Amino acid sequence: MDQTDEPTRRTSYGQRRKDRIDALAAASIDEEPGISLIRSAWKRLRRNPIFLVGLAITVAFVVLAAIAPWIAPWDVTASPLLDKVRPQTNPVPGPEPGHLLGGDDRGRDLFSRLLVGSRQTLVVGVFATLFGLLGGLTLGTIAGALGGWVDSLVMRIVDVLLSVPSLLLAFTVASLAREPSQWTLIIAIAIVQVPIFARLLRGAMLAQRSSDHVLAARSLGVRPWAIVFRHMLPNAMGPVIVQATLSLAVAIIDAAALSFLGLGNPDQRQPEWGQMLGLAQRYISEAPHLAFYPAGCIIVVALGFTLMGESLREALDPKSRR
Structure with a gap:
């Protein structure tokens, strides 16, 4: 082979490669518009049968x-x-025309009490989760934003609360009230929910402290509390919102358990599923349906919130989208 042709071949190969790269760079590339996290999650959720079942039960x-x-x-x-x-x-x-499920030991219509009892169950679950979320947001924001000894102090308090079983802690708080009522249930369950939200938000806040947009805001001289409430907290709320959905199911179960033990609202004019379950234990052998219907309602509703919450967690988790 003639060695004088070697530089020519190299130049020709290099020129062809350069022309190919220029052609690719000059070609028009059809780029799809970006999709937000919420839109991407909803796109996945509406094709998820588990989420749809949970959503149908919840609605x-x-x-x-x-x-x-x-x-x-x-x-x-x-x-x-x-x-x-x-x-x-x-x-x-027993059941008869006009009384679909029959009555209880006092002659009251069981179906009507189940329907109205759903409202009391929803009120206790929603308010307990809401108050627990607010308390957890406060503690988690303080610990995640300040750090240092404040973070250590808050987290040690949270660790103490988490070391006690949730139902036992709720039972202890509710028993401190002079008279049981609906609000004692709400406060007791909310206190149980606070450390869960606080620990979750604190971890998300710590992850946000070292993110690029927070470092950029600090380098521009943005005030620390503005960084916390405008940059760190909004981006750390995703896992907390998902946990609120799951905690709502736990709150409903805990409220029913405390009402069953006699720590709920004693006024039978305002029926609640846990209260009805507790009253039915006297007739569990003669009329087991008195316990079956409220217990079934509690299980189905808690299952609906759990299915919806787990689907939300998977849809918003970046690892599950790979």
Whole structure:
């Protein structure tokens, strides 16, 4: 082979490579517009059957709880079946026309009390989760933003609360009240929820402290509290919102457990599923359906919130999108 042709071949190969690169650079590339995290999550969620089932259960529960007093066929304080209650032979009236599920031991319509009881269950669950979320946001923001000894102090308090089983802690707080009521349930369950939200938000805030946009804001001289509330906190709220959905299911179960133990609202004119479950234990052998219906409602509603929360967590998790 002639060695004088070697530089020519190299130049020709280099020129062809340069022309190829120039052609690729000059070619028009069709770029798709960016998709936000929320839009991407919703695109995945609407194709997820588990999320759709959980959403259907949750929406049905909320709607029924909102309109329950208007669609209940009987007044929950009335006793239309009282004349059929016979302690020796028929302590609990069974189903009959006009009374889909029959009555309880006081002749009250069971179906109406289940419908109206859904409202009390929803109120306790929502307010307990909301107060727990607010308390957790406060502690988590302080610990994650300030750091140092403040972070250590707050986290040691959170560790102490987390070391006690949640139901035992809620039972202890609720038993301190002079008289049990609906608000004692809400406060007790909210205190249980506070350390969960605080630890989760604190971890997310610490991750945001070393992010690029926070460092850029500091280099521009933005005030520290403006960085916390405008940059760190909004970007750390995603996991907390998902946890709130899951905590709502736990709050409903804990509220039912405390009501079953007699620490809820003692006023039977305002029925609640846990309260109904506690009253039914006296007739568990003669009329097990008195316990089956409220227990089934609690399980189905808690399952709906859990399915929806788990689907949200997976949709918003960057690792699950790979």
